[in-house]
Amino acid sequence: MDRRIEKSRQAIMDAFTKLMLEKDFEKITINEIAELANVNRGTVYSHYVDIFDLLNQCIENHLNKLFENCQPRGNDSSISGKDALCKTFNYLEQNAFFYSKMLMSKSITAFRNRLHALMVKSVEEQLDMNGITTDGNREIMVQYFASATIGVIEWWITNSMPYSSEYMAEQLLSLMERYQNVTAPLTRS
Known part of the structure; x- marks a missing residue:
C-alpha cells in the first residue's frame, strides 16, 4: 500500500480513537475526525464508507x-x-x-x-x-x-x-x- 494512503488511514484512525476517548461515539462527526487528522472529509470517505465502517475497522x-x-x-x-x-x-x-x-x-x-x-x-x-x-x-x-x-x-x-x-x-x-x-x-x- 502507498505510504501516503497508509499515513492518511493511520491519521484518521488515530483521530477517531482520540475522539472516542473524549466523547461518546454518537457525538463524533466525520468533520471532527477529518479536522483532527488534518485531512478533508473526502479523504475520510475515500478510506471508510461511514463512521460505522471506521468504528468496525x-x-x-x-x-x-x-x-x-x-x-x-x-x-x-x-x-x-x-x-x-x-x-x-x-x-x-x-x-x-x-x-x-x-x-x-x-x-x-x-x-x-x-x-x-x-x-x-x-x-x-x-x-x-x-x-x-x-x-x-x-x-x-x-x-x-x-x-x-x-x-x-x-x-x-x-x-x-x-x-x-x-x-x-x-x-x-x-x-x-x-x-x-x-x-x-x-x-x-
Missing part, C-alpha cells in the same frame, strides 16, 4: 493487535498459559484508555461481540495446542472460559486495574486450573 485493528501481541506464534509451545495471559494483561494495561471506553460504552456492542469471538478462537487454539480434550461438550466449555475471561478483563479495566497484570494472569490461570481439577472434564490426549 478500528475495533478490528485493536483486537488484531491484541491477538498478535498475546498469542504464541504457530507451533510455539514454549510460551506457557501464564506467559500468554501476562502478555494479554500487559497489552490491555498499555491500551487501557481504548479498551475501557469500548467496554463501558453501552452503544458499541460490536466491540464486545468481536472480543468474544476473538476470545473463543484463543481458547480453542490453547486447547488444541496443549492437546486438551474434554469428555463433555467442548463448545460449552469454550464459551464458558471465553465469557469468564472477558468478564474478568472487563472488571479489571473498569475498576481502574486494581491489581498488576501479572497478578491478574496468575489469578485467572489459577481459576482455570481449579475448574479443571474440580470438574475433571479435561484430560490430556
Whole structure:
C-alpha cells in the first residue's frame, strides 16, 4: 500500500480513537475526525464508507493487535498459559484508555461481540495446542472460559486495574486450573 494512503488511514484512525476517548461515539462527526487528522472529509470517505465502517475497522485493528501481541506464534509451545495471559494483561494495561471506553460504552456492542469471538478462537487454539480434550461438550466449555475471561478483563479495566497484570494472569490461570481439577472434564490426549 502507498505510504501516503497508509499515513492518511493511520491519521484518521488515530483521530477517531482520540475522539472516542473524549466523547461518546454518537457525538463524533466525520468533520471532527477529518479536522483532527488534518485531512478533508473526502479523504475520510475515500478510506471508510461511514463512521460505522471506521468504528468496525478500528475495533478490528485493536483486537488484531491484541491477538498478535498475546498469542504464541504457530507451533510455539514454549510460551506457557501464564506467559500468554501476562502478555494479554500487559497489552490491555498499555491500551487501557481504548479498551475501557469500548467496554463501558453501552452503544458499541460490536466491540464486545468481536472480543468474544476473538476470545473463543484463543481458547480453542490453547486447547488444541496443549492437546486438551474434554469428555463433555467442548463448545460449552469454550464459551464458558471465553465469557469468564472477558468478564474478568472487563472488571479489571473498569475498576481502574486494581491489581498488576501479572497478578491478574496468575489469578485467572489459577481459576482455570481449579475448574479443571474440580470438574475433571479435561484430560490430556
